[in-house]
Amino acid sequence: MLLRKVSQSSALCGTILRIPPVLSGGQRQAGVVALQNSRLYASEAAQAVLEKPAAVGSDAATKVENKAAAAESKSFAVGIFKGQIATAQVFPFPSVLSQEQEQFLRELVGPVGKFFEEVNDAAKNDALEKVEDHTMEGLKEMGAFGLQVPADLNGLGLSNTQYARLVEIVGGHDLGVGITLGAHQSIGFKGILLFGNPAQKEKYLPKLATGEHIAAFCLTEPASGSDAASIKTTAVQSPCGQYFTLNGSKIWISNGGLAEIFTVFAKTPMKDPKTGEMKDKITAFVVERSFGGVTSGPPEKKMGIKASNTAEVYFDNVRVPADCVLGEVGGGFKVAMNILNNGRFGMAAALSGTMKSSIAKAVDHAANRTQFGSKIHNYGVIQEKMARMTMLQYVTESMAYMISGNMDSGATEFQIEAAISKIFASEAAWNVTDECIQVMGGMGFMKDAGVERIMRDLRIFRIFEGTNDILRLFVALNGFQSAGNQLKGLQKALKNPLGNAGLLAGELTKRAKRKAGLSTGLTLQGTVHPELAQSGELTVKAIEQFGLVIEEMLIKHGKKIIDEQFVLKRVADCAIDLYAMVVVLSRASRALTQGHASAQYEKMLCETWCMEASDRVMRDIKLLRSGESRKLFKNLRAISTALVENGGPVSPHPLGF
């Protein structure tokens, strides 16, 4: 709309371009890379213009600028949707452990690794479809059930980064055990850590930390998976207000058959304070099995993570004391989303460990297997597989520790990055392990080699804790929302085009330049190591075009963008690739700056990744812009509709019967 309206009036256009900028530039604060022609960004400019009187007072300018700037996000993923590069959380690669924390962590890594190598038997756990009793006992004694519980409540008080390092070891040995531990502490009782009041923490955490009590996260129901807001379990408050009566059933609850403490989400009828009508809002509760009325079904038979207990949990008129409410009554959805968001980095860390283990098996095989007279690692086909496997692991590992580092530094905005890391890690791990089996040939398919079990274990990671499909929509829509707010600012400025002439001229020029593929001054020079300048440039170009296409999509679809899932999926894929590019740039830059022995190797990984990722991003952008995409999406939709109508494949058999 912006582009069309302005260009329609050629006279206005000419006037706009000849008037010099109304506002003198104020440089952006550190953290957002400044455009070379100094001027304020769209949204603050719009704010500044609309809220100031004609005479520009510098005080007023800074005040408004600061207010608007404070609302500006530090998240890199949010920034790219506006065609900006927010570097605060991504450069330099975070290094958050104090010397004491690092030393402590080093001491923990050995014993944990040793336990998993000598005591835990992943194959046995898989065959028994249960974690062996002596292993469970050993894990409890080891303190593995309360890694992030504060030390004064029987836990180890680990930071996110320390937790990630240990979870990486678990992921590299036994994902079934990993899920048992994760379902317990990463989501099962995380709600108490994040939202519990001091009384609740004191009451529940000590026994949860030692593993005396196991915890489970109960959200999913037969009719409510991805659509979490539609849950039907009810919690009705008693007239006296002292307790709630809980009724309903949950399915596929990890640790459901073992847990004593459940974090349960249910609909509570509440009076809307404004309208007075009764509404159902979700509330989170801590429910003890000992309350009575809580039963669990038999363990589900699964494709993988067989050692992890998965069961249905039933709540039959369970009396839950009112002081078991977690957070606010009616604030349960936020509790659920925060818990899931908070635990996501753990998955990327665990899976980066899993990939290391698969890659080691593949390397061992390729280095020792001789065919056609040479060790097979000498052949290009195998080399490509191995290179891609290790790049995927490098990216995942970089994402995991960047996010955990951001979280430990106090960042509050990481939900898009966390979602990206979950999507990337789960798909990367699947691909890496699949290729590992391929490299190993027939051996890879055999139970004894141990890789088929990992493959089966990995499948669920693309489904639970938010399916990758839903998370992609989340990434895209979240990004569109912030880009939309920026556009709103611009649209406001449009209402007063002469007063905003300079701003609009700048914005017009920026878009024109970007459309023509020219640089608009955005750069990573000075941020990435000079040896990575080329990859930095590829990234910048991709981000510029991405920002442009986001705007184009918004202008084209407006609010209806939320229904354009074919578009959203591709937009998310671009965001994922862009974040991946920036994390490897950051990590490789650090390696070069610090002179690591592997610096040149990491530079190669970074350059190779960026080359291919930027290609993918540009290709997706091109598709989204092309008229062909409409036809493509229309066809895909039509094929699916016909399929569903027909209850199966529509075309008749080639033989006619």
Added chain:
Amino acid sequence: MSGRVLVGVKRVIDYAVKIRVKPDNSGVVTDGVKHSMNPFCEIAVEEAVKLKEKKLIKEVVAVSCGPQQSQETIRTALAMGADRGIHVEVAGKDYETLGPLQVSKIMAALAKKEDAQLLILGKQAIDDDCNQTGQMTAALLDWPQGTFASEVSLDGDKVKVVREIDGGLETIKISTPAVLTADLRLNTPRYATLPNIMKAKKKKIANVKPADLGVDLTSRLEVLKVEEPPQREAGVKVETVEDLVGKLKETGRI
């Protein structure tokens, strides 16, 4: 009796690591290589902690001689249940030439200083396989020694030790104070749990220099060369027994 047991622990290259010889043949590569407590030292620590748990002795003190990193090994001992540690700082050239003679002098000095009832060591280290330190220390102190112990039991001021020897098992009874060295089957060391590692952070490690103990670290040995074992050569196949005998005569084997 003081009820105090000293346990020597050595930081060595982890048993699972593939050893590589330095290109200049002066030694093996240790930089960036995973190190851990010598397995026989782990068994020694376990035995001491067990004695304390049975209330037969009162205090377990873990001792290590080496550079800064030896403190990690002491911490592992603390996490297994030792009460405090002593780090005898030896670094640089001195550390490169540190051998059983020097260590036993240090151990002897400490055993006297700490009024130890027992000194328990691993029977040998997996890096140099010397199997000398325990024996030398006992000699320097003029204490009885129970080496290659596969079973230890305290009886008043005497110790009954079952020793693994070439011919089988030998049981001896020695007076305390004494030096014991742990063999493989003495016990199965416990895993250091994470909460214990955390508690171990609060336990004290004292810093001592060899000079403070009046020990001279000069070595009487000089390492001339370190080489990899010869590569296994390919075999030769022969058709008949006569050929075999012929070949063996040729190479001077018979």
